Amino acid sequence: MRVTRVTNRLEPQAAGQRCRLRVLGADPPREVGIPAVGVVVGADPSVDVPLDDPAVSRRHCTIRPVADGFEVVDLGSRNGTYLDGAALTRATVPPGATLRLGATLVQLLPEEAAVDVPESAATSFGALIGSSPAMRRVFGLLERASGSDAPVLLLGESGTGKELAARAVHERSRRRDGPFVVFDCGASSETLIESDLFGHRKGAFTGAVADRPGAFAQADGGTLFLDELGDLPLALQPKLLRLLEAGEVTPLGAARSERHDVRIVAATHRDLWAEVGRGAFRGDLYYRVAVVEVHLPPLRRRTSDIPDLVRRFLEQFGAPAADLDPAALARLAAYAWPGNVRELRNVIARAVALSPPGTPFGRMPLLLRGAAGDESGRPKVEATRPFHEMKDEVVRRFEREYLEDLLRRADGNLAEAARRAGLERKFLYRLLERSGLPRARGS
Numbered sequence: 213m214r215v216t217r218v219t220n221r222l223e224p225q226a227a228g229q230r231c232r233l234r235v236l237g238a239d240p241p242r243e244v245g246i247p248a249v250g251v252v253v254g255a256d257p258s259v260d261v262p263l264d265d266p267a268v269s270r271r272h273c274t275i276r277p278v279a280d281g282f283e284v285v286d287l288g289s290r291n292g293t294y295l296d297g298a299a300l301t302r303a304t305v306p307p308g309a310t311l312r313l314g315a316t317l318v319q320l321l322p323e324e325a326a327v328d329v330p331e332s333a334a335t336s337f338g339a340l341i342g343s344s345p346a347m348r349r350v351f352g353l354l355e356r357a358s359g360s361d362a363p364v365l366l367l368g369e370s371g372t373g374k375e376l377a378a379r380a381v382h383e384r385s386r387r388r389d390g391p392f393v394v395f396d397c398g399a400s401s402e403t404l405i406e407s408d409l410f411g412h413r414k415g416a417f418t419g420a421v422a423d424r425p426g427a428f429a430q431a432d433g434g435t436l437f438l439d440e441l442g443d444l445p446l447a448l449q450p451k452l453l454r455l456l457e458a459g460e461v462t463p464l465g466a467a468r469s470e471r472h473d474v475r476i477v478a479a480t481h482r483d484l485w486a487e488v489g490r491g492a493f494r495g496d497l498y499y500r501v502a503v504v505e506v507h508l509p510p511l512r513r514r515t516s517d518i519p520d521l522v523r524r525f526l527e528q529f530g531a532p533a534a535d536l537d538p539a540a541l542a543r544l545a546a547y548a549w550p551g552n553v554r555e556l557r558n559v560i561a562r563a564v565a566l567s568p569p570g571t572p573f574g575r576m577p578l579l580l581r582g583a584a585g586d587e588s589g590r591p592k593v594e595a596t597r598p599f600h601e602m603k604d605e606v607v608r609r610f611e612r613e614y615l616e617d618l619l620r621r622a623d624g625n626l627a628e629a630a631r632r633a634g635l636e637r638k639f640l641y642r643l644l645e646r647s648g649l650p651r652a653r654g655s
Contacts, residue, residue, distance in 0.1 A: 218329060218353060219505040231277040233261060236310070236317040236491055246320075250276030250283070253313065267291050267314025275320065281306045282320045289313070296450055308488070308495030319488075319495050329353050338380020340373050341524055342517040346509040350377075357504040358384035363456070365441075365501050366479040368508030370604060371552030374479035375439065377508065382435040387475055390434025395427040398443035398600050406448055407464050410455075416465025428461050432472045440600065441501065442482035442493060449494045456500050476501060481604065511549040511556060518544050521553060525560040526573060537574025547580050550605055612647040619649070 231246040233253070244251070244261050251260035256270040263272075269289035276283045285302045286293040293300045294312040305311070307322035332351035335343040342348070357364050358381050366374040375394065382392045400408045407416070411426030427436055438444075444452065455461045456476060460469040478501045487493035511518070519536055522544070526533035549555055563576035595602075622629035630637045 231323050232321040234319040250274050263316050265314045265316045272313050306496045308499040339376045344514040344516045346514045353506050361475050362503040363476045363501045364504045366506050369510050370481050371554035372508040378437040378477040387434050392435050393427050393431040394437045396439045398440035410461045411463035413465035428472050431474045435475045438478040441478040442480035449497050453497045511552045515545040525557050529564040531564045540574050
């Protein structure tokens with residue numbers, strides 16, 4: 213059984229890699245290959261996949277890859293084999309499914325094949341622009357994805373243009389005349405998100421005074437953009453998975469399910485694969501939405517696109533865009549752009565607003581710190597951006613500054629740094645990696 217995922221991720225792909233069983237809980241998780249004949253899992257050291265768990269039977273279950281997933285057969289174990297809380301005797305489970313054997317969680321990963329999609333010759337896709345190789349790889353994937361109904365997962369930092377990409381995919385698809393509905397999985401309250409997504413019937417809960425269609429019903433015949441999919445509560449993920457597989461949803465308080473013809477485009481700034489490894493996101497749902505996986509690069513990795521972006525923004529705001537001052541462009545290229553293209557747009561908008569009409573670009577005030585922070589360079593907390601974006605930026609900067617000072621005070625010794633910070637060393641390692649800081653002595 214092979215899952216083909218189309219992606220522009222530049223890291224080495226798992227093409228030709230056979231199916232795997234991942235034992236969760238370890239750091240990093242332990243992985244074992246699953247051959248075509250399958251494996252026996254249990255506590256006996258002689259089985260194919262031995263587990264050190266007293267709640268696991270000596271020969272607990274067998275797992276074998278089949279055309280549409282994995283065949284799992286419980287071998288009469290005393291504590292059972294479970295999927296989503298349901299005991300299995302013999303069943304076929306989807307790729308990415310996580311089983312519970314005793315007290316151990318194991319995840320079933322398919323063989324993957326990578327598809328090499330050539331760079332596009334175009335320098336724009338919808339409202340996205342860029343002639344850099346990184347963006348032309350993105351455009352090549354989006355052009356290919358637009359011609360199908362395959363789910364698309366857009367990954368990238370805040371401000372890289374994920375919603376613009378989703379809207380452009382919709383506008384180039386056969387669904388262009390249907391609705392384009394945006395649903396922010398991180399903006400709805402946990403108590404109301406199920407109603408917002410799937411709808412409800414009058415009287416389904418306190419305050420439900422009338423029937424209300426959910427986002428899926430509103431997007432019928434068109435595209436539903438699930439923004440910040442990584443923030444979707446774990447408890448709702450099985451229901452979303454069933455909807456994606458069957459095309460049916462049961463509104464809260466309804467006796468019957470409803471069918472909807474909806475194309476899914478999802479986006480998140482989180483590393484969903486890492487979230488799957490932590491158990492915070494379902495692997496089977498990940499494989500269902502990441503059929504076409506597109507990584508939008510941060511602006512700092514495509515600075516050659518800055519002149520075209522500046523020209524576009526100047527034209528949008530009615531300013532002269534014929535001659536771009538090289539010194540001003542060099543200053544923009546040297547900036548880190550934590551807010552990505554959105555931040556660049558705000559910088560140009562502010563420069564135009566503060567300049568007399570007709571002012572050439574080279575004489576405009578480019579307030580880089582003012583666009584992203586105060587005079588000290590720290591992020592200024594303003595309600596000019598969505599809550600989760602502002603929070604993420606503040607937290608990222610806090611973590612990096614804290615860790616830099618922590619390492620200085622500990623003289624680069626990680627054991628001492630972990631003691632001072634009151635952190636486990638493994639967690640400190642992850643923070644350093646996330647902040648892009650090198651490990652020091654004691655690592």
